[in-house]
Amino acid sequence: MILFLFFSIYSFASLTMSKYYLSDENNQLTINEIIKKQNSEYKILTNKNSSFEFTDATIWIKVEIDKKSTFTKEYVLEMQNFYRGDIEVFDEDGKFIHKYSSFLPFSHMSYQYPKIAIPLNLEEEKTILYLKVSSFVKMTVHTKLWEEKAFQKNVLDSTVFLAVYFSGMFLLIFYNFIFYLFSKERVFLIYVLFTGSVFLSMLFRTGMGFAYIWSDYPELNQLTGREFFYMFMIFGLIFCKEYLDTKNRTPKLDKALMFAIYLGVFFVILHFILSYKDSFIFLVLMNFLSLILMFITAFYHAFVIKNKEAYYILFGWSFFIIGISLSVLMYIEVLEMNLFTQYTPEIGSFLDITLFSMALASSYRKKQLALEKSRVKLAQINKNLEKIIEEKNKDLIEKNKNLEYEVGLNSFLLKELSHRVKNNLQVILSFLSLQSKHCNKEEVKVLLDESRRRVNAISTLHELLIDTQEFNSVDIDRYLKKLLDYNKLIFNDLNIDLKIDIVSAKFPIEGATHLGLIVNELFSNSCKHAFKGIDSPKIEISLQAIDKQYTLIVKDNGRGLSENSKENLGSKIIKALISQLNGVYSLKSDDGFEYTIIFRIDDKGINNEYLDSRR
Template sequence: MRYIVLFLFFSIYSFASLTMSKYYLSDENNQLTINEIIKKQNSQYKILTNKNSSFKVTDATIWIKVEIDKKSTFTKEYVLEMQSFYRGHIELFDKNGKFIYKYGSSLPFSNMSYQYPQIAIPLSLDEGINILYLKISSSIKMNLHTKLWEEKAFQKKILDHTVFLAIYFSGMFLLIFYNFIFFLFSKERMFLIYVFFTSSILITMLFKTGMGFAYIWSDFPEVNQLTGREFYYLFLILGVVFCKEYLHTKIKTPKLNMMLVITIYLGIVFFGLHLMLSYEDSFIFLIILNFLSFFMMFITAVYHALFIKNTQAYYILIGWSFLISGVLVALMRFLGILEVNFLTVNTPEIGTFLEITLFSMALASSYRKKQVDLENSKYQLAQINKNLEKIIEEKNKDLIEKNKNLEHEVNLNSFLLKELSHRVKNNLQVILSFLSLQSKYCKKEEVKALLDESRRRVNAISTLHELLIDTQEFNSVDIDKYLKKLIDYNKLIFNDLNIDLKTDIVSAKFPIEGATHLGLIVNELFNNSCKHAFKDIENPKIEISLKAIDKQYTLTVKDNGVGLSENSKENLGSKIIKALISQLNGVYTLKSDDGFEYTIIFRIDDKGINNEYLDSRR
């Protein structure tokens, strides 16, 4: 069963000689006809007075009998206005039971007697007692104010009210449009939240004032079956969201932010319950959400204004104060504490307009502050950049000066290295000359042979220094150029043997130490082959190859000579070779089955000889 609470406040317009009496009767079973109502005596009705003006009924029809005693007045035309009548029907009958007109929210707006969203019943009153019967039915709770107007005064009231609402809704629409355009240009999310928030207020007020029925869905009265509460829920939820985002509660006040988030989720749950429950049953959830959302937003704004010292919070605080004031005035009017007049009737509109205006100003102020902070940040960044540029410029000057000094030192070191290499080379050349002279004047062949070997070993080192001077590199050498130059020199010494020489040497950079050891090894092996391998060999051949696989090198020196006999003893050259292989941290293999083949494996990387290389053959 639905309960309808009608608060009937019949304002007695005391036109000099006009009095009105009111009676009501509840038809619990909805079975009484107008003729039966007319036959009932006044004693069967209940008298309505200002002190006894409310009653509760079930899904009953309410019959109201109005007696207007009109004496001598010049005015004949009057209007009986039913204010705040949103959902329901009113049927009007004269004293004889004749049906005059039907008014209701389910009828098109064109059925209204006046182009006015509230119910206004035109009356033509004669002198004497005028009796009217009103049959009222509604499916929701209702606050019904009834007022009797002279027609001219009512026409002026309609004009004033229409102008006021036109200004109110135009202002709201302009604020929504302005902030939406601002959102499109600024991409600030807060402006979009404001647009949705204000739009929910706008639609709620279209229902509340009846302006939506009058000018938007006038030909679709079924839309009036919506109560407007759905959008009021959205208004409360979006209001909390706006307060939360605008005051940045997530960062500044996490605990208050959590309470606001809980309020938002409760609002969503209550909204879902409202859609499932009846109008009356869901009313309690709207009251809870209304109190909770206003309380949380007000407390949050107060805390941010007083304790966080956020001046932007004053906009929120004052804005909600305007809205709450408007709601309180409307409530006091509803309870009969305040009289029904232009101000008390329109306080919700005035309060909401002042609220959204302040919120719009708050957004503009916040955006301006953000822009000022951004400009200040840019200025500070520019100053920092200037300071950094000065520091960098000073550092660059220091670096340039240090580079000049370092370049001078490098050039000096390069000159000294070059000079040292020249001197080493010259000294080696002197030693070579001494050895050559000594060899010429030596009469013993055995000593002469030893001197020639020493000369070739010194030449191997001298050739390396010669390459260093030519390439201007003093920490590495092209191993292929070095070995080929060394082999060509030795081949020229044994030119009378007509040796068929083949070389296959990889192109690589070797550190000086590794190149020296390898050059001496090649020098010894080549000379040993030329001296001992080709007795009675018609076509002597020597093959020298150096190959690389991932910094691991393999040196192979091979000839087609007589090889080593079983009784051959280890000479000085062999000892030198083994000592040099040890310096390279390498391993070697020797084959003498068919000619002579000497293979050495070692590693050299960018840091030099790899001392960690191990081989199972070692």
């Protein structure tokens, strides 16, 4: 691209052109009045004074052309910038020749060229033209006179250059946007917004947007492109801040950048409120402040912090500043006008965003390399951990085997112990049964039978423990039903109608033992003392639970307790067992006999505090 620009330097028409201007402050002068004015009333127009800042006046330009010895008749008068306003061209006699207006569709232009190009047929050796110029924005009337053929070549080369420029920018935007979608790196999105604002601002500056995008909507030309230039600076500051990580590396510079960003947003709001003229000073201030801050930040990171990534930013902004500077030198006629100097801002901006794209690629590549190194280290750490875990697992497996052996041994010993306890209880039961059969005294026989029933209550519990292979708890409903079946069989001759309603619950061994002995004693007492003279004896036994609080009710339809009845051994045993359960009891003996016991058993066993206050 650079070689193409250096070799695209043209020779302008072989003639001399003198330019003068006059300002019509009241916009009232006619072409005839302008023709009558003397040269002394005009001022000489050069490239240095070709910009008219924010004037509402009409500018009249008098152009004197001397063809010398050339024989070419076809010429083109070109204005070097994309222009927003109206231009009317008259000959020396005041005859209207041509009109240009940026409010007309692009198809109405004399040449399909985004800048002003006015065709001229110069037959006379000396020709005088008058240009009536008005604009609603900053007015730059830097003009050149071309031979027709040279102009056509310039149009072609300019179009090719701008096509390459905008295509390159679009590809950079598209590439980095796709990269953002895959990587989700925020800095790539900021770059896309930054480059997109440059792209749009340059479409306005060069007129390429009017030529190829909104050619049928000239009213969009009233947008000056400054809106996007503000965004270009704001996103440039954000990109510089994000890419160089100023928040963590240089907090003071980060605060300065944040201040410039907020100031830029404020200036954008002012831009839509204030007039074009008044807002220009804020744009100049924003440009100066932003470029200086970004350049200082990049310079500090590159040469003080020694961050190599900052060189991309430093050189990028340097190219952009150089491009702007060369453009200014061209307009003050320090540099000759050619395709290279004409488009130095575009070249500078393209090199700028290209370096920024390279910076992102370099930064991302470093992150990927660092991530890959981290993955390798992590893989090595995982291998080491796997070895450690494998060794620990071997130790745990060995310990588990030992524990399983110990648990199996303990289970076997506990089972063996339960068997021996059960067998011993059975031996005791057999002894008590033999003793009862060979006893002649009825009183002693009764005592032996009661002892046998009590031992059976404990033996039945151990039998269930062995059957279920659970040695820390027992199903209370199954245990009590089996115990009552045994007792009912002993008192079978009474033909008792027994009703049982027992909740299904797990009881710890201690609680189940106490409760079994209590039920055993209450059932035996009813069978022995309550049904003398009762034709249809009935006993109801109920055990219900509400939130681990149990209520045992044993009632019969017998004679009840007499007023003179004395407390026997069974009653003492029952009270002692209730005390062991830490429960409370009550009894009724008005119509039959009813004994109620309330106690609490939770997962930890018998609750020794819950019912103390109710005693």
